[in-house]
Amino acid sequence: MGDDPNLISKKELLDQTGISYGQLYRWKRKGLIPEAWFQKKSAFTGQETFFPRTETLARVEKIKGMKDDLALDDLADLLAPAPVGLQVGIDELQSRNIVSKETLGLLFETQPLTDPLSFQAALHGWFVEGLLRNGEIGLEEGRLILSTLAAHHGALQDQRGQFLFLRKRGVGFCLVLSGTGTVLPDPEARIVAQRDFLTLVGEFRVILSGDKP
Amino acid sequence: MIHATTEQDANVMGGSNLPGGRYRRINVMGDLRMEGDVRCLVMNCMGDATVVGSFQGRKTNVMGDMEFRGPVDAGTLNVMGEAKCLAGLRARVANCMGEIEVVGTLNADRLNLFGELRVTGDCNVDRFESRGGFRIDGLLSGDQLRIVPWHECRAAEVGGSRIEVRRRRGFLGLLLVWDTLMSAIGLGRNRGRLEVESVEGDDVFLENTTAQVVRGKRVRIGTGCRIGRVEHGGDFACHPNAEIGEVASI
Numbered sequence: 001m002g003d004d005p006n007l008i009s010k011k012e013l014l015d016q017t018g019i020s021y022g023q024l025y026r027w028k029r030k031g032l033i034p035e036a037w038f039q040k041k042s043a044f045t046g047q048e049t050f051f052p053r054t055e056t057l058a059r060v061e062k063i064k065g066m067k068d069d070l071a072l073d074d075l076a077d078l079l080a081p082a083p084v085g086l087q088v089g090i091d092e093l094q095s096r097n098i099v100s101k102e103t104l105g106l107l108f109e110t111q112p113l114t115d116p117l118s119f120q121a122a123l124h125g126w127f128v129e130g131l132l133r134n135g136e137i138g139l140e141e142g143r144l145i146l147s148t149l150a151a152h153h154g155a156l157q158d159q160r161g162q163f164l165f166l167r168k169r170g171v172g173f174c175l176v177l178s179g180t181g182t183v184l185p186d187p188e189a190r191i192v193a194q195r196d197f198l199t200l201v202g203e204f205r206v207i208l209s210g211d212k213p
Numbered sequence: 214m215i216h217a218t219t220e221q222d223a224n225v226m227g228g229s230n231l232p233g234g235r236y237r238r239i240n241v242m243g244d245l246r247m248e249g250d251v252r253c254l255v256m257n258c259m260g261d262a263t264v265v266g267s268f269q270g271r272k273t274n275v276m277g278d279m280e281f282r283g284p285v286d287a288g289t290l291n292v293m294g295e296a297k298c299l300a301g302l303r304a305r306v307a308n309c310m311g312e313i314e315v316v317g318t319l320n321a322d323r324l325n326l327f328g329e330l331r332v333t334g335d336c337n338v339d340r341f342e343s344r345g346g347f348r349i350d351g352l353l354s355g356d357q358l359r360i361v362p363w364h365e366c367r368a369a370e371v372g373g374s375r376i377e378v379r380r381r382r383g384f385l386g387l388l389l390v391w392d393t394l395m396s397a398i399g400l401g402r403n404r405g406r407l408e409v410e411s412v413e414g415d416d417v418f419l420e421n422t423t424a425q426v427v428r429g430k431r432v433r434i435g436t437g438c439r440i441g442r443v444e445h446g447g448d449f450a451c452h453p454n455a456e457i458g459e460v461a462s463i
Contacts, residue, residue: 010413011428011463020415021429022374025354029320029337047411 006182007039007050008057017060030076032063034198055196087116088208098207099125103132103142110146123204124149127195136192137165141172148174156197163200165193225260233266241277250283258294275311292328301334309345329364336368346405362405362421369410376414378407380421380437406437
């Protein structure tokens, strides 16, 4: 125990952030802290719970900062992986310059689409759009990412996983990681994009709810 | 309700099959099988009912036998008979005087338990009050947990803000004779215990509890406890007859 610098024990977490057992369990119940972050490890006193250090500390600070302005359930909604029933009009996405025509075209090729789009599809479009605009990926790679996301959306959402895009010698490939963890690729491969699914959802929701026309 | 005109009541006396869909009231006095997803305002089951799809109700009363094969959102749930949920249960308030069995997770705002509860996953409840018995394979988590173990109570972990486990008490010793008699045949009020691997809370009061680890800010260990290790935040007291392995102040 205490060996892994990437992990923080429950006791240490409570001490450092000043939250109580009650709060921690409440936040877990409301889904504010992902189930997968609670990792059981055996210690000399029996089992102890550890958390991924940076993610959990950041998350707790975020919740502490936001809980004065928002009710806990609204906060859970904001951090929730899949806002139920939320739909986004294609017009809105285009007029607000969230997803371009080209990316929409890719989206149409990789999954059956309806107007308005489901939150999930809009999220995928926005994510790939961002990568395309940064010039990190090409159109062809965008198509690959979209079809991967569509195929593994369930795993990303339920396990609160991560999405990775790597490139080695000019060939790009996607990885979907369930739960949290570190990926150590060989030295020739480069991680182009690595995103935590929950953070992604949070960011996208802020953009959507932000400056509505 | 906007849809009130399109919704209908269903009364089942004999044996029957019904499709899923929206209903106003469903009364079952016989045998009912529903295929598909069901939404209703009130479900009264006095007979035997199976819902093969998902179920959503504002008020759900089970006085007979009910089996839910899909996910359940029961609203206010009263169980005096037997309810079996094979894909998780969500309720606003759940009152159980009979038996509830959940495969998966149980989520509720309030749970009042006088009967038996069995959960294979976690049990997440804001307010949990129990005067019955339960077996929870995962975590029992809640803001206020009040447990009086009348029967065997087991959970892998218990965590929350305020956790209180009290042994069953008689009335002013009036039941002393009765108690002695019942104890002699193994049915006394000390029969019920809580058995758990770990207890974690801000305020912890325990009686008749067996636990490997108890962690809390304020910890009180009462009579009838067997605890492997106590970690407390500076406020600790224990009953002289409690068996405690070691105590550490964190």
